[in-house]
Amino acid sequence: MPLLDDDHTGSRIREQRRLARLTQRELADRIPYSLSLLNQVECGARPATPGFVAAVAHALRVDSSKLTGPPAVTALPADRLLALVAPIREALDRYDLGPNPDLAAVRPEPVLVTEAEALCQQVRATHLRAAAKALPALIAELTHTVWTAPSTAVWRALASAYRTAHDVTLKLDHPDLARVALDRMGWAAGRASDPCIEAVQRYKRATLWRCATSAPLITSGQALLAGETSREALAVTGQLHLGLAIVAAKAEDATAVETHLAAAREMAARVGGEAGDVHWLSFGQVNVKLHELGASIAMRSFDEALGQARALTPANSMLTSRRARYLVDRALVEMEVGSPKTSLKFLAQARQVAPEQTRHLPGTRATIRGLVHMSRRAPDGLRGMARWVEL
Template sequence: MPLPEDEHTGHRVREQRRLARLTQRELADRIPYSLSLLNQVECGARPATPGFVAAVAHALRVDPSKLTGPTVAAALPADRLLALVAPIREALDRFDLGPNPDLTHVRPAPALVAEAAALCRQVRATHLRAAARALPTLIVELTHTVWTEPSAALWRALASAYRTAHDVALKLDYPDLARVALDRMGWAAGRASDPCIEAVQRYKRATLWRCATSMPLITSGQALLAGKTSREALAVTGQLHLGLATVAAKNADATAVATHLAAAREMADRVGGEAGDVHWLSFGRVNVELHEIGTSITMRDFDEALGRARALKLPQSTPTSRRARYLVDRALAEMEAGSARTSLGFLAEARKIAPEQTRHLPATRATIRGLVHMSRRAPDSLGGMARWIGL
């Protein structure tokens, strides 16, 4: 079934009514408006007056804004989210201020390098809040140290910390802060003189922009690695091909998708095994298969996506973040195939293993909304999931 694309108030009334497990007749009995009018509003044939909205909101025990405006998924209350991200923003702003005279203690360089790698692992394990709390101190100490004891290893560690800041900000739904973090990553990568890190930074930038800008960003990253045959360069080049496949899918260019996926598979074969240690990209054959599923979903070829998803067996070593993304994509494909119970089960599993990430994935929201519209009355488990994402 196609996902609902209309965003009129009646659409939201129907959505909230189903989440409340009410029929149109049962809701009409609770408001001073007729069943006929309710049906016309839900279908978009009649506008919803302020009085109608107020009456329905009261009957459903929801805030009127749930019916009149786009809802926003929030993993934490706004003040708690701000408490997490504000220190990261402040740490990013110190990038060009030189040594920090206010620091009374700075860890040795090897400890800072190790901490940067540890925070990357935390994000892959979807421990976003723990990483967010530790990031500001690490970035401040690394920024101070690269100005007092500059080395390629420290600049790489700082670039890694900025990349982690990007990942955390994006997963917590702060795309503007994610862009700032990527700018800082590019600044540090240039001083590290590491073309692989620079290419990764351009790949990450491409994921934040529309297709017209994404393509030249990724191809410029490929140009940085032209002719390089190290395992690191091959893995990053392969990931860039996966990025180009994603862009091509958004453009509905099936030929380009197939071309870039084939190139990525070739790189994975040359790398051998899973290169999870290369810039935390988790590049390898499994990642290529996950992108085959993702590009099929993007092109709305749900039969193909579902067939690939059902055939894929993730190894135990798959990072939690990748596993959760697979479960959500699988849930979306199952929903499109009409398997509501199975879809909800995969969503519940994704929520269990990676709640912070799962809550913010757009596919989670699309799947839950699709499940609501498949059901005349949403089961309790679906209603709970919808409330969890703020629907």
């Protein structure tokens, strides 16, 4: 089984060597160091000196930063990434400054509410750049409107826009800004007096916390909905149970995992169908099965995960973001059980379905690294995938 936490200079040298389709002997012949030393460095038994790294980088024709890490997690050039993120940051920062006199025009409330919903849909369809470009103007107009003509609908729309800002900035590898967006979401949700939105906000916050401390935050979200029996409240409560199941899986508490999955199944039965219209959670029996798979992966129960993955047949109506996540999870499981060709096939499907999201999912890099470790000489398809994620 590949060691997915085996992340040091030697392991990255091994990855790049295999991507270059070289054996250790062939690489050693190209550098002024012995085969024995190269082997020890790749295994982590000896440190890689700056001179050694420079020689290997020259031989492999890669920048030395690829060998010394940490590896890049976003494929956008820094200037283009900044151009997307900086306006969102500025829009988030104006939340408490009152009406904005610099706005030339502000669209009517129904138009703003509709666009907030549309941007949520764009993120679920993994159109991240389009959503990122439209967000600053929407947040600015909604912020101006809540100060000049506040209403419950506008506060809800602003909370939704802040949630979208969280989703986009997190996927673009700006977790600190994602936290700011969630703070703003909580601020708006409180003024909307909407416990479901507040509960979703706490669920989102928990995903950014360490596993050991996230459970109380999710539980506090459930407390906000205690006694609520609406379809919306049941769907949100069920989703919180799924979040607690993943937290329990990371803590290797199999009993708690099944307890929360069982509760989620019950909620899904009461909701009926897939609640894709409830805060874009798409809560239902399929979502429960996807989280069962995620829990098995978190507990490294890959044989069980394989059976769960094969039993799932994502419908065409499934949100693109969820379909891509399933395909990456399936690729990871296939790799872990020793089926590299099948793994690469599912990874390629994920890339085709949602290239922006797939590139940034941690499971994508973990799978590619594992496949490289399994291959003496990486096939062209794997080499291309590794270049795509800048491995």
